Amino acid sequence: MKYDKNNIFARILRKELPAQVVYEDEYALAFHDIAPRAPIHILVIPKGAYVSFFDFSEKASSAEIMGFTKAIHNVIASLDLKNKGFWTLSSHGEEGGQVVFHYHVHIFSGRRPSQITPLHS
Numbered sequence: 001m002k003y004d005k006n007n008i009f010a011r012i013l014r015k016e017l018p019a020q021v022v023y024e025d026e027y028a029l030a031f032h033d034i035a036p037r038a039p040i041h042i043l044v045i046p047k048g049a050y051v052s053f054f055d056f057s058e059k060a061s062s063a064e065i066m067g068f069t070k071a072i073h074n075v076i077a078s079l080d081l082k083n084k085g086f087w088t089l090s091s092h093g094e095e096g097g098q099v100v101f102h103y104h105v106h107i108f109s110g111r112r113p114s115q116i117t118p119l120h121s
Contacts, residue, residue: 001101003049009102013047023075027067030075030107039110040079040086044072050103052092072105081109 004010011017012029019031022042033041046068050056057065076086086109091098108116 001051003051003055004101005049007102008100009043009045009104010049013045023071023078025067025071025074027064028071030071033106037111037116038108040081040108042075042079042107043104044068044075044107045102045104051101052098052103053090054092056103072107075107079107079109081107084109087113 008017012019012031019029021029021031023030023044026047028044028046030042030044033043046056046060046064048056048060048064050060056068060068072088076082086107089106089108090104
């Protein structure tokens with residue numbers, strides 16, 4: 001699948017659309033989901049143009065992969081979720097429930113996975 005430069009996350013990265021940012025560095029941007037499925041629901045997106053996990057893991061540089069992973073860690077640490085508990089989710093492809101085709105990871109906390117309504121992102 002070809003990357004769509006006008007997807008919602010690309011537009012957020014370009015500051016064309018607002019987002020409630022909780023973390024940003026040279027590799028990633030993290031912000032509150034506009035339709036949260038849990039009391040804490042953060043999206044973390046790489047700054048590069050990657051469609052999915054496989055696109056990212058196959059094409060991103062080692063620095064981008066490490067930076068993105070560290071960004072997820074930093075968001076979790078900044079929200080003190082290491083001690084409270086959290087879970088992460090990344091969908092891949094239409095049949096995997098992915099709706100926005102810019103690679104991203106969801107961070108959830110404050111509700112058990114079984115209590116979260118199905119996700120479409």
